[in-house]
Amino acid sequence: MCTVKSRGKFFTRVMLKIGDKITMKKRTKGVIVQKYGGSSVANPARIIEVAKRVASCREKGYDVVVVVSALGDTTDELLSLAGEISKTPPERELDMLISTGEQVSVALLAMALTELGREAISFTGAQVGIITDSSHTKAKILDVSTKRIQKELLQGKIVIVAGFQGINLDQEITTLGRGGSDMTAVALAKVLKAKMCEIYTDVKGVYTADPRIVPSARKLDSISYEEMLEMASLGAQVMQARSMEVAGKFNVPMQVRSSFSTEEGTVITREVKDMEDVLVRGVTVNKGEAKVTVCDVPDKPGEASRLFERLAKADINVDMIVQNISRTKATDISFTVEGKDLQKIKKEIEKIVKDINAKDVRYDKDIAKVSVVGIGMRSHSGVAAKMFNALAIEKINIKMISTSEIKISCIVEKKQADNAVRALHKAFGLNKKRVK
Amino acid sequence: MCTVKSRGKFFTRVMLKIGDKITMKKRTKGVIVQKYGGSSVANPARIIEVAKRVASCREKGYDVVVVVSALGDTTDELLSLAGEISKTPPERELDMLISTGEQVSVALLAMALTELGREAISFTGAQVGIITDSSHTKAKILDVSTKRIQKELLQGKIVIVAGFQGINLDQEITTLGRGGSDMTAVALAKVLKAKMCEIYTDVKGVYTADPRIVPSARKLDSISYEEMLEMASLGAQVMQARSMEVAGKFNVPMQVRSSFSTEEGTVITREVKDMEDVLVRGVTVNKGEAKVTVCDVPDKPGEASRLFERLAKADINVDMIVQNISRTKATDISFTVEGKDLQKIKKEIEKIVKDINAKDVRYDKDIAKVSVVGIGMRSHSGVAAKMFNALAIEKINIKMISTSEIKISCIVEKKQADNAVRALHKAFGLNKKRVK
Numbered sequence: 001m002c003t004v005k006s007r008g009k010f011f012t013r014v015m016l017k018i019g020d021k022i023t024m025k026k027r028t029k030g031v032i033v034q035k036y037g038g039s040s041v042a043n044p045a046r047i048i049e050v051a052k053r054v055a056s057c058r059e060k061g062y063d064v065v066v067v068v069s070a071l072g073d074t075t076d077e078l079l080s081l082a083g084e085i086s087k088t089p090p091e092r093e094l095d096m097l098i099s100t101g102e103q104v105s106v107a108l109l110a111m112a113l114t115e116l117g118r119e120a121i122s123f124t125g126a127q128v129g130i131i132t133d134s135s136h137t138k139a140k141i142l143d144v145s146t147k148r149i150q151k152e153l154l155q156g157k158i159v160i161v162a163g164f165q166g167i168n169l170d171q172e173i174t175t176l177g178r179g180g181s182d183m184t185a186v187a188l189a190k191v192l193k194a195k196m197c198e199i200y201t202d203v204k205g206v207y208t209a210d211p212r213i214v215p216s217a218r219k220l221d222s223i224s225y226e227e228m229l230e231m232a233s234l235g236a237q238v239m240q241a242r243s244m245e246v247a248g249k250f251n252v253p254m255q256v257r258s259s260f261s262t263e264e265g266t267v268i269t270r271e272v273k274d275m276e277d278v279l280v281r282g283v284t285v286n287k288g289e290a291k292v293t294v295c296d297v298p299d300k301p302g303e304a305s306r307l308f309e310r311l312a313k314a315d316i317n318v319d320m321i322v323q324n325i326s327r328t329k330a331t332d333i334s335f336t337v338e339g340k341d342l343q344k345i346k347k348e349i350e351k352i353v354k355d356i357n358a359k360d361v362r363y364d365k366d367i368a369k370v371s372v373v374g375i376g377m378r379s380h381s382g383v384a385a386k387m388f389n390a391l392a393i394e395k396i397n398i399k400m401i402s403t404s405e406i407k408i409s410c411i412v413e414k415k416q417a418d419n420a421v422r423a424l425h426k427a428f429g430l431n432k433k434r435v436k
Numbered sequence: 437m438c439t440v441k442s443r444g445k446f447f448t449r450v451m452l453k454i455g456d457k458i459t460m461k462k463r464t465k466g467v468i469v470q471k472y473g474g475s476s477v478a479n480p481a482r483i484i485e486v487a488k489r490v491a492s493c494r495e496k497g498y499d500v501v502v503v504v505s506a507l508g509d510t511t512d513e514l515l516s517l518a519g520e521i522s523k524t525p526p527e528r529e530l531d532m533l534i535s536t537g538e539q540v541s542v543a544l545l546a547m548a549l550t551e552l553g554r555e556a557i558s559f560t561g562a563q564v565g566i567i568t569d570s571s572h573t574k575a576k577i578l579d580v581s582t583k584r585i586q587k588e589l590l591q592g593k594i595v596i597v598a599g600f601q602g603i604n605l606d607q608e609i610t611t612l613g614r615g616g617s618d619m620t621a622v623a624l625a626k627v628l629k630a631k632m633c634e635i636y637t638d639v640k641g642v643y644t645a646d647p648r649i650v651p652s653a654r655k656l657d658s659i660s661y662e663e664m665l666e667m668a669s670l671g672a673q674v675m676q677a678r679s680m681e682v683a684g685k686f687n688v689p690m691q692v693r694s695s696f697s698t699e700e701g702t703v704i705t706r707e708v709k710d711m712e713d714v715l716v717r718g719v720t721v722n723k724g725e726a727k728v729t730v731c732d733v734p735d736k737p738g739e740a741s742r743l744f745e746r747l748a749k750a751d752i753n754v755d756m757i758v759q760n761i762s763r764t765k766a767t768d769i770s771f772t773v774e775g776k777d778l779q780k781i782k783k784e785i786e787k788i789v790k791d792i793n794a795k796d797v798r799y800d801k802d803i804a805k806v807s808v809v810g811i812g813m814r815s816h817s818g819v820a821a822k823m824f825n826a827l828a829i830e831k832i833n834i835k836m837i838s839t840s841e842i843k844i845s846c847i848v849e850k851k852q853a854d855n856a857v858r859a860l861h862k863a864f865g866l867n868k869k870r871v872k
Contacts, residue, residue, distance in 0.1 A: 044520035078540065082547055084480035089547040096558055097543035100536035104514065107533035111518055111525040122532050126562070127607050171563050 028063045030195040031153070035067040035163065035185035039202040040259035041105050042072035044112075050200075050259060051112035054158060058118065063153045065192060067163040067185040068109055070101025091136035095165075095175045099125070102162035102181070109160050120158040123148070125165035125173075130184065132166035132174045139166055139174035141183060144191045161188060179240025186243040190250045197252050199239060200259035205266035206231065206238055208430040209283040213418045216431035220281065221264075224248075224271040227281045227373050230407045234371040235286030244268070271375055279383060280374040280428040285421050287368045287414055289319060290339040291399070292349060296330035296359035303356055304333055310352045316345050320369070320402040320411065330359070334400060336411065339365055367399065368417030371409040372424055384408050390427035396420050464499045466631040467589070471503040471599065471621035475638040476695035477541050478508035480548075486636075486695060487548035490594060494554060499589045501628060503599040503621040504545055506537025527572035531601075531611045535561070538598035538617070545596050556594040559584070561601035561609075566620065568602035568610045575602060575610035577619060580627045597624060615676025622679045626686045633688050635675060636695035641702035642667065642674055644866040645719040649854045652867035656717065657700075660684075660707040663717045663809050666843045670807040671722030680704070707811055715819060716810040716864040721857050723804045723850055725755060726775040727835070728785060732766035732795035739792055740769055746788045752781050756805070756838040756847065766795070770836060772847065775801055803835065804853030807845040808860055820844050826863035832856050 034054060041047050050068075058064045078098050082089045089097075106122035113120035129145030152159050163181025166174050176183050182199060189197035206228065209217040223231075225248025232241040238256050247254050247268065257265025275281075297303050304323060311318055319336045337345060342363060353361045370391075377383045387408055391398060396419065400411035412420050425431060470490060477483050486504075494500045514534050518525045525533075542558035549556035565581030588595050599617025602610050612619050618635060625633035642664065645653040659667075661684030668677040674692050683690050683704065693701025711717075733739050740759060747754055755772045773781065778799065789797045806827075813819050823844055827834060832855065836847035848856050861867060 044517060047521060081480060081540075081544060085483060085544055086547045086551040090550050093543045093546045093550070093558055096546070096560075097540055100539045103536045103539075104517075104533055107529045108517060108521055110529040110532070111522045114526050114529070115522040122529055124532075124609075127609075173560075173563075 029061040030063065031065060031189075031192045032057055032062040033065045033067065033185050033189040033192065033194045033197045034200060035181055035198065036069065036200045036259055037181065037202070038069040038072050038074070040200050041068055041109065044108065046259075047071075047105075047108050048112050048115075051109060051116055051118075053200075053259065054109075055113060055116050055118050058158055062195070064158045065149060065153070065188055065194070066109065066158065066160045067181055067188065068102060068105040068160060069163050069181040070098075071105055071108075074101040074104070092172060095136045095139075095173050099162070099165040099173050099175055102164050106160045106162045113158055113160075118158055119156055120160060121152050122160040122162070124162045125184070126167035126171070128161050130161075130166035130187070132168055132176070134168045134170070134172065134174065136172075136174055138177040139168070141166060141176070141187050144187050146191050149188075149192065177240075177242075179243070182240040182243035183246065186247045186252055186254075189252045189254075190246070195253065197247070197254045198265075199254065199256045201238060201256060202258065202260065203238060203256075204258040204261060204263055205256050206236065206268075207282065209421055209425045210236075210285065213285065213421050214283070214425045214431070217425065218431065220266045222267045222269055222275075223281055224275055224375055225268055226271065226406055227275075227375055228268050230371075230373045230404070231282055231284050234284040234369065234373065234407065234409065235288075236282070236284050276376050276379050278374055279376040279380050280372045280424075280430065281376075282373050283421050283424045283428070283430065284371045284373065285368055285417050286371075287417060288339045289336040289367060289369055289411075290342045291334055291336050291364040291367050291411065292342075293332055293334040293362045293364070294349075294353055294358045294360075295332050295362065297333050298357050299329050299331045304331075306356050307333065307352060307358075308335075310355070311349075314345070314348045314352075316341065316348065320400050320409065322400045322402075336367070336369070336400070366414045367411050368414045368420075369409050369411055370417060370420045370424065371407050372428060373407045375406050377406050377408075386427060387424060390423045391420055394419055394423045396423070465497040466499065467501060467625075467628045468493055468498040469501045469503065469621050469625040469628065469630045469633045470636060471617055471634065472505065472636045472695055473617065473638070474505040474508050474510070476636050477504055477545065480544065482695075483507075483541075483544050484548050484551075487545060487552055487554075489636075489695065490545075491549060491552050491554050494594055498631070500594045501585060501589070501624055501630070502545065502594065502596045503617055503624060504538060504541040504596060505599050505617040506534075507541055507544075510537040510540070528608060531572045531575075531609050535598070535601040535609050535611055538600050542596045542598045549594055549596075554594055555592055556596060557588050558596040558598070560598045561620070562603035562607070564597050566597075566602035566623070568604055568612070570604045570606070570608065570610065572608075572610055574613040575604070577602060577612070577623050580623050582627050585624075585628065613676075613678075615679070618676040618679040619682065622683045622688055622690075625688045625690075626682070631689065633683070633690045634701075635690065635692045637674060637692060638694065638696065639674060639692075640694040640697060640699055641692050642672065642704075643718065645857055645861045646672075646721065649721065649857050650719070650861045650867070653861065654867065656702045658703040658705055658711075659717055660711055660811055661704055662707065662842055663811055664704050666807075666809045666840070667718055667720050670720040670805065670809065670843065670845065671724070672718070672720050712812050712815055714810055715812040715816050716808045716860075716866065717812075718809050719857050719860045719864070719866065720807045720809065721804055721853050722807075723853060724775045725772040725803060725805055725847075726778045727770055727772050727800040727803050727847065728778075729768055729770040729798045729800070730785075730789055730794045730796075731768050731798065733769050734793050735765050735767045740767075742792050743769065743788060743794075744771075746791070747785075750781070750784045750788075752777065752784065756836050756845065758836045758838075772803070772805070772836070802850045803847050804850045804856075805845050805847055806853060806856045806860065807843050808864060809843040811842050813842050813844075822863060823860060826859045827856055830855055830859045832859070 110122040131143040132139035163184040205219040211217045229244040254268040546558040567579040568575035599620040641655040647653045665680040690704040
């Protein structure tokens with residue numbers, strides 16, 4: 001039997017108990033967490049490509065933990081099966097259903113790696129101990145156990161974990177909401193103290209704007225957690241916003257890159273000094289919102305708060321809010337909601353409108369939210385003026401405005417949105433190649 | 437708080453702890469386990485039909501536990517996905533993969549029942565505590581926990597359990613092999629002391645012969661466990677043979693019936709006296725076997741046993757065995773194997789043939805096994821003679837014969853098989869309608 005010979009700040013050798021034997025194994029260069037989205041594992045051929053990439057990372061001496069999403073459109077296909085049975089299926093059963101998608105992916109990836117001669121083992125969220133709360137379909141991770149993963153890594157295996165899913169304390173399967181695999185990857189990278197959390201997707205990184213709208217858009221070499229969070233929230237679909245929040249909070253080193261190229265992607269990192277020199281990091285657009293205007297809300301203290309309290313209670317997510325100055329004894333309040341939710345919330349909104357004695361409600365689906373994001377705004381003024389001016393030159397009318405410390409968003413007509421993005425991208429000089 | 441008022445041989449009222457409250461609930465008429473095969477839940481429309489049937493059983497006052505297979509051809513589709521990645525995928529990962537099929541079914545059925553206004557909850561094998569050994573892809577059930585199921589039944593819920601799957605003591609997902617959902621149903625019926633274990637399938641019950649071959653075949657009202665076991669083993673595809681063995685051992689009351697009709701099916705029961713009056717219960721045919729003849733095996737004691745030892749070690753399942761009388765100093769040994777395994781075992785067999793100094797090996801895929809089954813044979817003689825005579829009249833040559841206490845099997849040419857079944861069905865008077 002061996003014993004641990006030296007014990008420094010970092011173990012150079014660690015002990016592992018397998019059955020009754022105690023085995024010694026050299027520490028690797030550290031853990032890399034790789035997350036592959038649905039398009040990266042859309043079919044067996046792509047899964048084999050992913051396996052090669054994973055194997056090559058292992059070859060470089062890293063312990064590799066892979067998080068995988070469901071194959072291509074599997075989740076949507078499962079949801080449509082459920083839709084044929086029930087319009088409002090119980091969320092617990094929805095989680096039971098859609099969590100199978102990722103289970104298929106991890107098994108297939110483990111097979112592909114075995115076929116390449118690598119030792120690999122797949123796990124469901126439950127098996128690996130990803131403990132969540134009980135909010136089915138949008139659960140939050142409470143705790144991640146590393147015991148089983150560490151054991152397999154120490155045996156030299158590549159560990160594959162089903163993204164997007166967990167288990168609550170009653171052993172019920174939960175899912176983490178759209179983009180939840182990013183959260184799985186970030187959470188694992190955090191608890192495993194990973195050297196890097198790599199998010200593989202079908203784009204080469206984070207761009208100054210959507211290249212389909214702005215052909216001159218550039219891939220960013222780096223971006224701060226905060227900017228990435230804003231951009232994700234505002235419509236850039238590279239990463240789930242909530243997982244960016246967690247990554248930033250725990251300073252998890254991240255990189256967004258393409259699974260179809262070896263090119264370096266965009267590093268997401270803690271804010272560094274020279275990031276401030278850039279006024280605006282990127283321009284985003286979100287065409288998925290709708291505007292709701294509640295007309296003639298009685299201008300009494302508390303009426304607006306009653307409105308939004310009721311909306312919150314009905315689980316209606318409100319984004320931007322604008323209240324116009326009272327004209328008479330009533331005021332108009334506008335807010336935006338997810339466009340796809342509009343139909344189902346109309347009934348609820350109309351009930352609320354009646355209860356608070358407002359006069360009318362109007363809906364507008366033909367809107368888009370155009371935003372500029374950059375931590376440079378904090379120390380530079382005039383960004384808003386520049387933005388409004390750029391839009392004015394293009395004769396784009398601004399319907400609502402909302403600002404935060406590092407972003408400014410404007411609601412414009414949907415048909416003018418792409419034009420607005422191009423104008424802003426140019427106005428803030430984003431198509432010029434810059435060092436850093 | 438309530439206390440239990442009376443305590444007879446059977447509890448009329450039982451206590452249930454939910455959180456901190458103690459609730460009282462009237463005992464139902466007992467537990468019914470229903471198992472639905474893949475064709476019964478092939479699509480959302482059929483799942484809704486199954487839900488109605490389940491709901492109507494609950495309505496009659498039974499506690500209902502439903503076991504469901506994967507939708508239609510899901511398992512085969514998953515296997516073909518795996519096949520695109522690896523010809524010999526690790527069995528642990530295969531189980532991880534194919535167990536998702538049943539998880540999809542249970543979730544969808546729970547949704548369908550909820551849609552009908554019933555309280556239902558779905559479980560994976562792991563969640564419900566179906567503990568198996570670690571033989572991936574063909575695991576055996578070691579233990580079934582009833583705690584969670586009982587808790588949900590007591591709350592009035594319909595419990596839906598994923599068939600075909602379990603979990604070993606290391607939390608690894610296992611599957612029970614083809615037809616394993618039958619085993620899940622039988623195991624649950626046993627531990628829950630079910631009044632009846634109903635196997636729903638796409639045929640109306642167990643027939644005297646395959647109606648596609650013998651149009652005059654009759655549906656049996658009842659059959660003994662032992663006969664059903666033989667018939668399942670011999671090619672009747674209504675039920676998995678292994679689960680029949682367990683059902684018989686624990687005397688689990690069973691019924692095979694159609695999920696597309698309300699007609700009564702075939703009751704599988706303990707052997708009763710008048711069953712013996714029937715000489716032959718049914719005729720089966722299995723066209724899936726292949727014959728292997730090892731020629732000129734040295735006629736020394738132990739050579740034949742060496743052959744079959746080696747075959748067993750190579751995990752080659754042998755069915756019928758015939759050894760001809762020694763002509764010179766060598767003998768020919770014939771046996772049958774699963775036809776679909778033939779290609780992959782040829783190499784192994786040829787190695788063995790060489791090692792035991794046999795001269796040659798020959799293969800014959802154009803065979804079929806025709807069998808007659810009936811517990812009546814035990815007390816009646818002359819069945820074999822009658823069988824051989826019936827085949828002789830039709831000029832059907834018998835290549836191998838194998839008998840057990842309640843069955844006689846003959847290997848014949850594949851192209852004569854259907855004719856053989858019809859001849860036997862007629863010879864044993866099976867197309868005559870009989871009382872009982």
